[in-house]
Amino acid sequence: xxxxxxxxxxxPALAVAALGEFETPQQEARYRALSQQLRCLVCQGxxxxxxxxxxxxxxxxxxxxxxxxxxxDAEIKDFMVARYGDFVLYKPPVKASTYLLWFGPFVLLIxxxxxxxxxxxxxxxxxxxxxxxxxERLRQILDGADRRGDx
Amino acid sequence: MKKKALxxxxxxxxxxxxLAVGLRLDPHTVPSPLIGKPLPAFTAPQLHAPEQTFSxxxxxxxVSVVNVFASWCIxxxxxxxxxxxxxxxxxxxxxxxxxxxRREDARAWLARFGDVYRAIAYDPEGRVGLDLGxxxxxxxxxxxxxxxxxxxxxxxxxxxALRDEIVPRIERLIREGQ
Numbered sequence: 108x109x110x111x112x113x114x115x116x117x118x119p120a121l122a123v124a125a126l127g128e129f130e131t132p133q134q135e136a137r138y139r140a141l142s143q144q145l146r147c148l149v150c151q152g153x154x155x156x157x158x159x160x161x162x163x164x165x166x167x168x169x170x171x172x173x174x175x176x177x178x179x180d181a182e183i184k185d186f187m188v189a190r191y192g193d194f195v196l197y198k199p200p201v202k203a204s205t206y207l208l209w210f211g212p213f214v215l216l217i218x219x220x221x222x223x224x225x226x227x228x229x230x231x232x233x234x235x236x237x238x239x240x241x242x243e244r245l246r247q248i249l250d251g252a253d254r255r256g257d258x
Numbered sequence: 259m260k261k262k263a264l265x266x267x268x269x270x271x272x273x274x275x276x277l278a279v280g281l282r283l284d285p286h287t288v289p290s291p292l293i294g295k296p297l298p299a300f301t302a303p304q305l306h307a308p309e310q311t312f313s314x315x316x317x318x319x320x321v322s323v324v325n326v327f328a329s330w331c332i333x334x335x336x337x338x339x340x341x342x343x344x345x346x347x348x349x350x351x352x353x354x355x356x357x358x359x360r361r362e363d364a365r366a367w368l369a370r371f372g373d374v375y376r377a378i379a380y381d382p383e384g385r386v387g388l389d390l391g392x393x394x395x396x397x398x399x400x401x402x403x404x405x406x407x408x409x410x411x412x413x414x415x416x417x418x419a420l421r422d423e424i425v426p427r428i429e430r431l432i433r434e435g436q
Contacts, residue, residue: 148288148393148394149393149394151285151286161358161384162393162394165384165388166388169388188291189291190291190292190388190389190390190391191288191291191391191393192288192289192290192291192391193291194288194289
């Protein structure tokens with residue numbers, strides 16, 4: 108069992124090792140970083156680095172080819188976006204159609220903070236402004252409680 | 259006070275509508291960036307005649323359909339009768355892209371189920387498929403007379419998709435060109 112687990116732990120290492128050689132460690136680092144940032148479209152929860160789907164292998168092969176050809180990261184991403192759309196990027200670009208995605212959470216957060224502060228202020232104001240009639244009623248209630256406590 | 263009590267209900271209502279819409283969307287259908295752009299040009303050997311090539315330029319001049327298929331693709335089998343129906347209508351030629359297949363397997367598959375294509379480009383390594391943004395077979399493109407991609411169907415075409423999407427769109431494009 109232990110041996111099996113160890114073997115399984117080795118699988119990702121083997122997968123990376125099998126991907127072919129780069130000329131420099133920088134190229135390999137770029138390859139790793141890029142393949143983490145690109146989504147596998149078949150298994151959408153995974154990056155192409157994590158996925159073993161055929162499509163992911165093809166895309167990794169293309170990334171490697173383009174790195175060896177000396178293309179920049181931006182050029183490689185553009186290549187992928189031209190074919191598969193923004194969806195292929197894990198980090199979608201900021202543009203009109205993605206404003207809601209990028210800024211929606213902050214809008215919600217600010218809205219929540221505003222609502223919370225308004226409610227908190229209102230509650231505070233309410234506690235200060237106890238009218239005479241309310242004071243009297245409060246006294247009666249407290250007295251009543253005392254009487255019940257005595258009984 | 260009564261109005262205030264309605265706020266949570268309102269929030270619930272909005273959320274319910276958003277989630278209901280979300281449930282109906284298919285996350286596997288990724289909008290193609292190719293829509294409205296010319297199909298990337300390619301040249302590939304023909305499936306039936308390895309010594310001859312097929313060029314994407316051959317599809318320019320009339321409304322056409324490009325279908326990406328493979329013999330190992332089970333949904334392609336499911337789709338095939340509807341492609342045959344489309345071919346029988348004779349409204350637009352169907353071109354095939356034999357994707358990541360072995361030549362003999364693809365040809366045996368066509369011999370068994372019927373060859374509905376005007377011409378088939380052979381793409382054993384999926385290089386053409388990569389340029390077309392193919393990520394799951396079957397996929398079907400509708401091109402206008404100028405070779406511009408006007409529609410992409412991802413997954414098998416069924417009776418409803420043929421009737422409601424594919425055929426009306428082809429007919430509209432043909433009318434558009436007249």
